[in-house]
Amino acid sequence: MQLLTLMVVLLLLTTFGYRLGRSRALASASGNPRLLHSLPSYHGYYVALWCGLPALFVIIGWLMLEPAILHGTVMSALPADLQSLPEERLALVYNEVRNVARHGHVPSNAAVGEAAQHYTSLRTTMFFSVAVASLAVAVAALAFAHRRIHTNLRARNRVEAAVKVFLVAASTVAIFTTIGIVLSLLFESLRFFQTVSLFDFLFGTQWSPQMAIRADQVGSSGAFGAVPLFAGTLLISGIAMLVAVPLGLLSAIYMSEYAAPKFRSVVKPLLEVLAGIPTVVYGFFAALTVAPFIRDMGAHVGLSVASESALAAGLVMGIMIIPFVSSLSDDVITAVPQSLREGSYGLGATKSETIRQVVIPAALPGIVGGVLLAASRAIGETMIVVMAAGLAANLTANPLEAVTTVTTQIVTLLVGDQEFDSPKTLAAFALGLVLFTVTLALNVVALHIVNKYREKYD
Amino acid sequence: MVEKAIAVTPAQAAASRLKQRYAAERRFKALGISAIVLALGFLALLLITILSNGLTAFVQTNIRVDVTLDAETLGVDPVKPSADALAAANYGQVIKNAMYKAFPTVESRPERRQLAALVSSGADVGLRKMLVANPSLLGSTQSVWLVADDDVDMAMKGHITRTAGAEGSRLTDAQLGWLDALEKKGDVAKKFNTALFTVGDSREPEQAGLWGAVVGSFFSLSITLLVCFPLGVATAVYLEEFAPKNRWTDLIEVNINNLAAVPSVVFGLLGLAIFLNFFGFPRSAPLVGGLVLALISLPTIIIAGRAAMKAVPPSIREAALGLGASKLQMVTDHVLPLSMPGILTGTILGMAHALGETAPLLMIGMVAFIVDIPASPLDPSAVLPVQVYLWADSPERAFVERTSAAIMVLLFFLGMMNVVAILLRKKFERRW
Numbered sequence: 001m002q003l004l005t006l007m008v009v010l011l012l013l014t015t016f017g018y019r020l021g022r023s024r025a026l027a028s029a030s031g032n033p034r035l036l037h038s039l040p041s042y043h044g045y046y047v048a049l050w051c052g053l054p055a056l057f058v059i060i061g062w063l064m065l066e067p068a069i070l071h072g073t074v075m076s077a078l079p080a081d082l083q084s085l086p087e088e089r090l091a092l093v094y095n096e097v098r099n100v101a102r103h104g105h106v107p108s109n110a111a112v113g114e115a116a117q118h119y120t121s122l123r124t125t126m127f128f129s130v131a132v133a134s135l136a137v138a139v140a141a142l143a144f145a146h147r148r149i150h151t152n153l154r155a156r157n158r159v160e161a162a163v164k165v166f167l168v169a170a171s172t173v174a175i176f177t178t179i180g181i182v183l184s185l186l187f188e189s190l191r192f193f194q195t196v197s198l199f200d201f202l203f204g205t206q207w208s209p210q211m212a213i214r215a216d217q218v219g220s221s222g223a224f225g226a227v228p229l230f231a232g233t234l235l236i237s238g239i240a241m242l243v244a245v246p247l248g249l250l251s252a253i254y255m256s257e258y259a260a261p262k263f264r265s266v267v268k269p270l271l272e273v274l275a276g277i278p279t280v281v282y283g284f285f286a287a288l289t290v291a292p293f294i295r296d297m298g299a300h301v302g303l304s305v306a307s308e309s310a311l312a313a314g315l316v317m318g319i320m321i322i323p324f325v326s327s328l329s330d331d332v333i334t335a336v337p338q339s340l341r342e343g344s345y346g347l348g349a350t351k352s353e354t355i356r357q358v359v360i361p362a363a364l365p366g367i368v369g370g371v372l373l374a375a376s377r378a379i380g381e382t383m384i385v386v387m388a389a390g391l392a393a394n395l396t397a398n399p400l401e402a403v404t405t406v407t408t409q410i411v412t413l414l415v416g417d418q419e420f421d422s423p424k425t426l427a428a429f430a431l432g433l434v435l436f437t438v439t440l441a442l443n444v445v446a447l448h449i450v451n452k453y454r455e456k457y458d
Numbered sequence: 459m460v461e462k463a464i465a466v467t468p469a470q471a472a473a474s475r476l477k478q479r480y481a482a483e484r485r486f487k488a489l490g491i492s493a494i495v496l497a498l499g500f501l502a503l504l505l506i507t508i509l510s511n512g513l514t515a516f517v518q519t520n521i522r523v524d525v526t527l528d529a530e531t532l533g534v535d536p537v538k539p540s541a542d543a544l545a546a547a548n549y550g551q552v553i554k555n556a557m558y559k560a561f562p563t564v565e566s567r568p569e570r571r572q573l574a575a576l577v578s579s580g581a582d583v584g585l586r587k588m589l590v591a592n593p594s595l596l597g598s599t600q601s602v603w604l605v606a607d608d609d610v611d612m613a614m615k616g617h618i619t620r621t622a623g624a625e626g627s628r629l630t631d632a633q634l635g636w637l638d639a640l641e642k643k644g645d646v647a648k649k650f651n652t653a654l655f656t657v658g659d660s661r662e663p664e665q666a667g668l669w670g671a672v673v674g675s676f677f678s679l680s681i682t683l684l685v686c687f688p689l690g691v692a693t694a695v696y697l698e699e700f701a702p703k704n705r706w707t708d709l710i711e712v713n714i715n716n717l718a719a720v721p722s723v724v725f726g727l728l729g730l731a732i733f734l735n736f737f738g739f740p741r742s743a744p745l746v747g748g749l750v751l752a753l754i755s756l757p758t759i760i761i762a763g764r765a766a767m768k769a770v771p772p773s774i775r776e777a778a779l780g781l782g783a784s785k786l787q788m789v790t791d792h793v794l795p796l797s798m799p800g801i802l803t804g805t806i807l808g809m810a811h812a813l814g815e816t817a818p819l820l821m822i823g824m825v826a827f828i829v830d831i832p833a834s835p836l837d838p839s840a841v842l843p844v845q846v847y848l849w850a851d852s853p854e855r856a857f858v859e860r861t862s863a864a865i866m867v868l869l870f871f872l873g874m875m876n877v878v879a880i881l882l883r884k885k886f887e888r889r890w
Contacts, residue, residue, distance in 0.1 A: 067738050160786045167700060170692035174713045174760070177753050181724060184731030247493045254490025267494060274501055276872065278814025280843045281508070281865050284850045288858065289507050319500045326497075350479050352486035373719065380721025382817035387850060407723050407817070414730065415820050432727040436720065443719040 006059065006131050010138060014052040017142045021047030024149045038156035046155040049162055050145035055138035062130040069126070074119050079111050185436055188429030195423045196224045201430060203227060207393035207404075209413060209424045224427055226434070228393035232403030236314040236385060237378040239399055243318025244378075245371055248325025255326070256333045257355055268330075275323035283387030286316035291388055298400060306402040308390040314399065317384050324374040332366025332450075333359060365449050372446035376439040382407040406431050508869075512862025518651035518664060519611040520603040521577055521640060525556040527589060527596050536597065544590050549582035553604060560645075561636055572633050576640075578605040580665035603649060608663040608856035610637060614646065617855055654863060658829045659840060659848070663856030666849070668864055670831045674744050674824075674839030675813060675871075681748025681835055682812050686756050687805055691794075693756075694763030694801070699789050718757035725754050726821025734822060741823035742838035750818050755808035762804020766797035799886030803879045810875040814868065816843040842868045 025043035029035035036043070074097060075083070075090070082093060093112065099105040100116035101123070107113035149155070193201070204225015251271065255264050291312035298305030305311070336359050344354040360367070390402030391412060413428040529536035532547040539547075554574045558564065564573050581604040588602070589595055609628045612618040614637075622631040629637075640646045658670030693714075701707040729750035733739045739746045770793050778788040794801075819825075824844050832839035840848065846868060849861040 156784065160784060163786060164700065167692045167696035170689045171696045171701070171710050173689055174693065174710060174717055174756065177717060177728070177756070178713050180732050181720065181728045184728055185724070188731060247497050250490045250493035251497055254487070254494060258487055258490060267498070270498055270501065271494070274497065276810065276814075276876065277504070278816065278843050278846075278868060278872070280814070280816040280846050280850075281504070281869070284846060284861055284865065285504050285507060287850065288511070289503075319497070319504075322497050350483045352483045353479070355486070376719060376721075380723065382721065382723045383847070386817070386820075387847070407721070410723055410727070411817065411820055414727075415825055429727060429731070432724055436724050439719065439721055439724075440716060443716055447715065 002127055002131075003059075006134070009135065010052060010055055010059075013055075013135070013138050013142070014048045017051035017145070018044035018048040020142070020146055021045070021149055021155075024146060025151075025153075025155070028150050035151050037152055037154055038159075042155040042159050043149050043153065045159045046153070047142060047145040047149065049159065051138050051142040053162075054141050055134040058134040058137055059130065062126075062134075066123075066126065070119060070122060073122055074115055077118055078115055082111055181436065185429055185433040188426050189433045192423055192426035192430045196427070200224060201226055201427075205395055207409075209409070209427055224423065226406075226431065228395040229404060229406045229409055229431070230434075231395055231397070232310065232389070232393070233379055233405040233407075235310050235397060235399060235403055236317065236389060236405055237375060239311060239314025240317035240321060240378045240381075241371070241375055243315055244321040244325050244374060247318075248322045248374070249329050249367065251322070252326040252329035252333060253355055253360075256330050257351065257359070268327075271323050271326055274320060275327075277320075279320065279381060279383040280387070282316050282320050283383040283385075286312050286384055286388035290316055303400060305400045306390065308388060308402040309400050310389065310403045311399040313385050313388040316388065317378055317381055320381070320384065321374045321377055324377055325370055328370030328373060329363070329367050332363040332370065335366070336362045365452065369446040369450035372442050372449070376442035376446070379442070380407065380435060380439050382411060386411050406435050410435070508862045508865050511859055512864075512866050514615045514617070515654065515859040515863035516651050517648040518653065519606040519614040520647055520649045521606050521610075522601060522603050522645040522647070523553070523556040523560060523577070524599055525552055525585065525602045525604075526559075526599045527552060527585075528555075529596055531555060532596075534596070539593060539596060541590065541593075544593060544596075545586060547586070547589075549585045549589075550579075553577055553581055553585065561639075564632075564636075569632060572630055573636060576607055576610055576633060576636060578607050578662060578664045580660070580662055581605045583665075603647070605653070605664050606646070608854060611664055612855050613637065614648065615859075617859065654860070658831050659827060659845065660829060661827075663852075663854050663860055666857075666860060668842070668845060668867055670828060671840045671842045671845035671864070672867070674747075674832050675841040677744035677832060677835040677839065678747040678751060678819075678841055679809055679813060681745055682751040682755060683805070683809060685749060685752035686759055686808070689752075690756055690759030690805070690808075691763055691801060693760045694767060695789055695794070697760070698764050698767045699785065699793065714757050714760055717753075718761065721817075722754055722815055723817040723821065725750055726818030728753070729818060729822045740836055740838070742826045742828070743836050744832065744839055744841070745835040746822050747819050747824055747841060748835065750822060751812040751815060754815060754818065755812045758808035758811065759801075759805050762808070763797070763801045766800025766804065767793055769800065770796045796888070799882055803883045806875050806879040806882070810872050810879075813875070814843055814872060816847055819844050820847070842871070 022040045022044035024047075025036055025038075025040045026033065033040055071094060075094060078093070083090070085093065093115075096105070096108065096112055097115045097119055100107045100112060101119040107116060201224050205227045206223055206225045207228050208223040255268060259267070287308075291307055291309060294309055294312050294315075295305045295307050340358050340362055341354055344358040345351075349357070385405045385408045389405055389408055391404055391408065392402055393404050393409075394401055396403060410428045410431050413424055413431075529539070531551050532544075532549065534540075534543040534547050554570075557573050557577060558570060561573055564570055584605065585602065588600075606614070609618070610633075613620050613627065613629055613634070618627045618629075620629075620634055620637075621627070622629060622634060637646065653665060653667045655667060656669050657665065657667035660666040693710075697707065697710065701710075729746060733746045733749060734741060774792050774796065775788055778792045779785070783791065819841060824839070824841060825848060826838055826840075827848070828838050828840050830837070842864065846861055846864045849857045849864060
């Protein structure tokens with residue numbers, strides 16, 4: 001709340017700087033804006049930027065440093081008997097201090113209460129010094145910029161340079177995100193592979209991460225064989241593709257080749273709705289309706305179907321990715337030149353023969369690319385399998401049994417209590433790394449195929 | 459005989475082949491139609507399932523009881539009760555007494571406990587609100603509608619058969635008997651379920667509401683919008699208008715396309731490792747959720763923004779430059795305003811997607827059970843899709859209908875956002 005006030009004050013100061021810069025520019029040109037190098041408003045922006053940016057950097061810098069400084073000072077002021085506690089206990093104590101200080105919890109002992117008071121007073125002092133410092137910086141910079149304003153100041157160029165820096169910085173966020181993903185996955189995975197060997201992880205057939213939670217259990221490394229997860233993921237995604245590819249492809253063909261524009265304009269958005277429904281809704285649908293239905297049907301014909309069968313999860317996932325397949329195939333089918341179709345009609349082929357023997361072969365690379373993209377979507381899909389697939393790592397190819405998937409395990413390993421050093425939580429990052437690599441590879445291959453095809457007709 | 463076989467002329471053979479080919483044509487076409495019908499049928503089935511399960515959650519069974527607001531039972535000063543004492547008074551006992559009075563024949567303790575269990579354990583909240591708002595009611599007897607227990611609610615709505623020991627039923631014969639008696643007197647009625655829209659989560663289905671999740675979703679999406687709209691538009695402007703054609707630009711573009719296809723759960727791992735463990739942001743907070751969602755929707759907004767800017771004809775740019783505008787002035791005064799409808803449409807669709815995103819939020823601890831309504835983006839909170847997930851996991855039958863209701867609320871918000879996006883496109887779309 002205090003921070004918000006500070007920001008508002010800074011914003012007001014910046015607005016004031018804008019007005020000041022503008023009026024000073026006009027005054028220096030004795031009221032005739034034509035004498036200025038830049039428009040008066042650019043002079044205003046110039047002063048405002050000088051006023052706001054340095055102060056903002058001060059505040060951001062403090063926000064980054066604050067937790068570390070608070071932690072260091074408060075912990076070093078703790079009584080000796082508390083300081084001699086082991087690392088994890090100390091972290092708990094600090095957590096309690098913070099909760100007491102920030103949320104008004106009742107301290108469990110006097111030392112914590114004292115530390116909390118220390119924390120609060122330190123925080124308030126620091127905040128006020130930072131507030132004063134940032135406002136001082138703002139005012140000083142404002143005065144500096146204000147003095148520099150005269151008719152020849154290239155205010156527009158300066159402001160535009162600042163904006164361009166922002167544009168370039170914004171465009172690197174995507175790169176930093178990728179780097180962040182790769183680094184965080186790699187680091188945690190490396191820590192995981194210090195306890196479990198890479199070979200055991202990739203080729204082991206036994207997955208039971210719960211066993212490793214007990215620290216005294218040395219021989220638990222064999223429980224991190226991820227093959228059942230890979231197999232389960234492939235099984236469920238395979239079922240999904242079996243549903244989505246025929247349905248998606250056929251509807252794309254019908255919509256691009258047969259349907260009247262009116263039909264198309266109604267049905268296409270309706271199909272897109274399937275892609276817009278949140279996956280958690282599909283998960284609920286699969287668990288509540290589809291899975292029991294399949295189990296009952298199985299019971300009717302005398303098959304024993306698990307209530308969390310791979311078939312149910314795969315089926316619902318397939319429905320979800322129909323629009324991905326159909327809209328991507330639709331695009332490539334529409335992109336097939338009309339002359340190819342007309343050539344085929346001219347030779348006496350019927351419409352379906354044209355589609356099957358001319359259009360589809362011509363569009364095949366694009367369709368394959370679309371299918372690969374859909375497959376990567378299916379592999380990475382999480383909520384449906386979390387809610388409708390099982391947790392037991394069965395190594396089976398029977399779609400009526402319960403299997404588990406990579407994404408399900410990532411979620412189950414990380415939801416709930418977390419001790420960040422146990423192989424159990426680190427395993428999630430190793431699984432995430434595998435998932436990221438596989439989907440990335442699929443996407444690169446798919447985009448490559450699609451692009452290569454596109455060059456042929458342009 | 460031989461002559462007859464020869465009698466089939468090539469024209470006749472072609473004609474019969476043609477028949478087959480036309481039949482194949484019809485079959486192919488029917489296949490296409492049936493694929494569409496099947497896909498849309500699934501959609502209809504999904505929506506109908508949700509609707510039929512969830513509609514009843516918008517009403518809640520209430521029981522009318524004559525409650526005596528007796529100062530002694532409440533444990534407050536009968537003459538001048540302080541506001542604090544009224545807020546902390548023992549309303550549960552008052553309600554229990556009222557139930558006993560309604561069925562004076564019930565005397566044994568276990569039976570009395572069963573009788574009191576007909577009313578929700580959270581029914582005292584409404585009573586407290588009433589008395590705190592109007593302390594003069596103290597000592598009087600009021601006829602009040604109290605929220606019924608979820609088992610009673612399920613039985614009244616017909617989701618559970620009204621016989622003791624039926625599947626899923628936890629009501630005893632005695633309880634069902636009292637319920638019948640109350641119903642005969644007209645003291646049982648279904649009223650609009652206000653709790654669903656006013657309170658946070660609860661372990662008791664009849665007291666569980668969505669408001670906490672709605673507020674949490676609102677905070678998260680606000681953060682997402684604040685972060686990803688400026689960044690996304692800036693990136694789109696840079697790539698479309700300023701970026702030189704070089705390897706660095708190519709790298710950025712490839713990156714954005716790949717990020718758009720990274721599974722969202724991986725973004726959750728990123729949020730866990732970077733935002734929570736490295737920067738030490740609070741767990742379960744909409745702030746972190748919003749940041750993660752911003753990273754997820756950034757590629758969508760960039761791609762939509764670039765497409766919208768590409769659609770602005772070069773002549774406009776050239777005219778602006780020809781009149782002496784700088785490149786940035788050309789962008790801010792002409793390209794951006796003209797492409798804004800497209801950018802906004804893309805942004806709204808990206809936000810709609812972010813609203814339905816669940817998996818990455820599970821990673822950063824937004825699955826915690828949180829009763830309080832979050833007051834700021836730093837407070838722990840749930841969001842709508844996670845609330846759906848949490849309720850779907852709860853075993854009580856009453857949570858099935860509430861999950862469906864939560865889904866309906868979620869779909870309603872999504873639908874509204876999509877309608878706004880479509881209207882925006884329809885109204886401002888320009889063909890050059």
